[in-house]
Amino acid sequence: MSLKNALAPFGIWARALARPYTIPVEDIMRAPADRYRGWHTNDAEACIGCGSCSDICQNAAIDMVVNRDATKGDTGLRPMVDYGRCCWCALCVDVCPSGSLGLSSEYTWVDKDPEVFRYVPGVDKKPWDDDTKGWHGGEWDLINHDRVPMSMLPGETRGQTWAEVVLGYSEEEAQREAARCLECGICTAACPAHMHIPEYIGAIRDGNYEQAVNLIYETNPMPEMCGKVCTRRCEDVCAHAKQGEPVAIRWLKRFATERFDDLREVIKADVAPIGVGKRVAVIGGGPSGITVAYYLAIRGFEVNLYEALPTLGGATFFGIPKYRFPMPSLEKQVDMLRGAGVKLHVNSPVDAALFEELRSTHDAVFIGAGLMRGKAMRVEGEDAPGVVNALTFLLEHHLRNNTDSDKVSKEPVVLPGMKVAVVGGGNTAIDAARVSLRLGASEVVISYRRRKEDMPADWEEIEDAEHENIQIDVQAIPLRIEQTPDGRLDLIWGPAEMVADKPGARPKPVLVEGVENHLVVDRIIGAIGQGPNLRWLSPEAQGTIADKWGWIKVNEDGMTGMPGVFAGGDLVNETADAISAIADGLRVVQGIPRWLGLQ
Amino acid sequence: MNEFVQEIQARFEVLWSNPQRPDLMQIGVRQVNALPLLTWLKSNTGYFILNHFSAVDWIEDGEFQLTYLLTDYAARRSLMVCVRIDRAAPTAESVHHLWPEAVTYEQEMFEMFGISFPGSPRQGVDLLLEGWEDIPPMRRDFDTAAFAEEAFGFRPGRTHTNPRDRVAIAFGQKGFLHDH
Known part of the structure; x- marks a missing residue:
């Protein structure tokens, strides 16, 4: 090595005090364009973990990873991005249905550890989490937000x-x-x-x-x-x-x-005949009873189904009007029960004696008797003639029009030309109102305590009623009912003020004192809810399976406090809708074989 | 710009026109009319700049669309000339003699879509895809996700949970028509 080469490295010291040739990055670093697509951001609380981002990613850069418990409305998963594969195309942002995913405008990040470039945006905190610049979607979407409209009668x-x-x-x-x-x-x-x-x-x-x-x-x-x-x-x-x-x-x-007129040939069950030789009695032919009967029958159980009315369907028969759920639709599903071999006993109300007999002659008994008591409005004067309960009104109407039952009067309560007031805000109130209209009522008014957005009825039902020119009076508290000299009914009501209740609860209506409004009509239909009625059972049986109000408590198999007696439907669950009753039935379909030791 | 479309219509058949913005008109013409129209536009009108030139794969129609974006800088407006060509035999006349910059566009479209422009100087010369053997990657029947899966390895430790499966397990989804 020559001396020159050996000394060369020290030559750089000659520039030790000179201005550097290089430029600090801060001096030339420009802010990125407003819509620059950098590292992801995600509002982890708004994200629902649907995985659309992961599905659309053409580079397979996004995994859905467990972040929290799954709830109704959130899978509990959150997207984790592998930046070794991400190409920042933002398809994930444009497809995000909750709008939670975005790309910040930040794009520089240096680290020696490659593993840090895989993270869960919004969960693993990053300095750019709150960056409003970048690409956050919204200008166009890759998903179609509009549903195909449904055709309806005008x-x-x-x-x-x-x-x-x-x-x-x-x-x-x-x-x-x-x-x-x-x-x-x-x-x-x-x-x-x-x-x-x-x-x-x-x-x-x-x-x-x-x-x-x-x-x-x-x-x-x-x-x-x-x-x-x-x-x-x-x-x-x-x-x-x-x-x-x-x-x-x-x-x-x-x-x-x-698509199918008859489903019997279409539905292909493939289950072991575990129930051969076992007998199950089902009390009540509504959705829960039909569920228990059908799925146990296809498993080989001998099922006897007892229905007090001439037709199966429970509340879906006597409560839901036929312009929503026509009889042929119901009959098609009853045919499936017949096809499965269920023995149907209609017009067969069960009393305390028959109940005991069913218990002794069957291996298990299921009670799905529903809520057959319409609640009173608890206003003065509601026993006046012309005031009816919605449950009775709808039940009699459907028996009169769809069965040959001789237990109902030939003449409906609501006659052509009458003006009708319906008190309540649930689906039953809407049904009673729309049935009244179809019976020829000249004017129908729904009177509800709270606001329209508080109505428990399905929003589409509310809209449908309004399209039929049914009037909805809201924030109206019924005070009393008086009979007018000309034989009509005066529904006297006071306006309600909405007062905030505890967090999460609907605001409650509070009467504005001193104001009385009059609604003069020919008929008043009370539709403010239904309750249990177990009086057909002996007091001992009632005490064993139900609380003092008649609600039945069951275990995780759907069995009541009385061994071998199961229950489901509106008597058991709080939601009181058909699909919850079906879910109760499914629980019992597993519970009865377990109780009988068949699994 | 509608009058201008009528002026074109007087000379060449315009299949359709779509005023996208006040300063941007889209027209469709037959392939046989494309080169004469582009030559006329360059020679006789303000639209003599080829601003952009690209293709769209209309796989459902069995066609590619060539899109020539011409700009009249003096009038600050653009004309998009759209030409559908057969996807099964994708060949179009080169415009490199009108616009030298078209060479690179045509080279790119050959590589990315497999559309050939006979006579264009750099046809078949690799632009980005050195050693590419698969179908041209911008064709819509090219499976980008499958390619990414094959070509790039996964970083160890990646796990993915299907949202549907997580809900089904968490809420105990069952079926009652079949024994499981």
Whole structure:
């Protein structure tokens, strides 16, 4: 090595005090463009864990990882991004149905550890989490927020007919609506029966209708009923509902079942005949009883079903009007029970003696007797002639029109030309109002204590009623009912003021004192709820299975405090809708074989 | 810009026109008319700048669309000329003699879509995809996700939970038509 080479490295010291050639990065670093696509941000509380970001990612850069418990409306998963594969295309942002995912404008991040470039945005805190610049979507979306509209009879004229209001999707419409489904499955958590919703919607989209109805029958023996009148909690939590209209899950189920006039040849059960030689009695032919009877019958049980009315269906027969759920739809599902070998005993009310006999002659008894007592309005004067309970009104109406029952008067309570007031805000109130209209009432008014947005009725039912020119008076508290000299009824009500209640609860109506309004009508229908009535049982049996109000408590198998006696439906659950009753039935379908040691 | 479309219509058949913005008109013409129209536009009108030139894969129609974006800088407006060509035999006349910069666009479209422009100088010369053997990657029947899966390894330790499965397990989803 020459001396020159050996000394060369020290030459740099000659520039030790000179200005550097290099420029500090801060001096030239420019802010990125406003819509620069950098590291992800995610509002972890708004995210629902649907996985659409992971599905659309063409580079397979996004995993869904467990972050919290799954709840109704949240899978509890959150996206984790592997920046070794991300190309910052932002398809994940544009497809995000909750709008929670975004890209910040921050793009520099240096680290020696490659593992840090895989993180869960919004959960693993980053300096750019609150960056409002970057790309946060919203200018266009890759998902279609609008559902395919449903054809209906026009509101002005349909009040004069009993024809079904909803006309159903065409095949093309159904497939188009089914194609909107993101297949995240969030809906299945909210469905009390946890139906296989994305699976059957996928089958409808692909035109596999037999497969669709078979998937539906996995958990629901009354799908045409649910397809028409379900309370569809599934749609409330649909990922699309965050920024648009939920997938029309109910109408798609309806479409699939209506493809078949007779489902007996279509539904293919494949279950072991574990119940051969065992007998089960079912009391009540509503959704819970039908569920227990159908799924136990296909397992070889001998099932005797007792129904007090001339027709099965329970509240879906006597409560739900036929313009929503026509008789042929109901009969189609009853045919499935017959096909499964269930012995149907209609016009067969069960009393205390028969109950004891059923207990001794059957291996298990199921009670799904429903809520057969309409609650009183508890206002002075409600025993005046012309004031009726909605439950009685609807029951008598449906028996008169759809059966040959001789237990009801030939003449309806509501006659043509009458003005009718309905007190209440649930689906029963809407049903009573719309039935009154179809009986010829000249004017129908629904009077409700709270605001319209507080009404428990389905929003579509409320809209449908309004389209039929039914008037809805809100924040109206009934005070008393008086008879007018000309034989009419005066519903005297006071205005309500909405007062905030405890967090999470609806605001409660408080009467504004000193104001009295008059609503003069010919008939008043009270529709403020239903309660249990177990008086057909002996007092001892009532005391064993129910509390003092008549509500039945059951264990995780659906069994009451009386061994071998199971229960479900509105007598047991608080939600009092058909799909919850079906879910109760499914619990008992597992519970009875377990109790009998058949599994 | 509608009068201008009528002026074009007087010379060449315009299949459709769509005023996207006040300063941007889209027109569709037959492939046979494309080169004469572009030559006329460059020689006789303000639209003599080829601002952009690209393709769209209309796989459902069995066609590619060539899109020539011409700009009249003096008038500050643009004309998008759209030409559908057969996807099964994707060949179009080169415009590199009108606009030298078209060479790179045509080279790119050959590589990314497999559309050939006979006579264009750098046809078949690799631009980005050195040693590419698969179908051209911008064709919509190219499976990007499958390619990414094959070509790039996964970082160890990655796990993915299907949202549908998580809900089904958490809420005890069952089926009652079949024994499981």
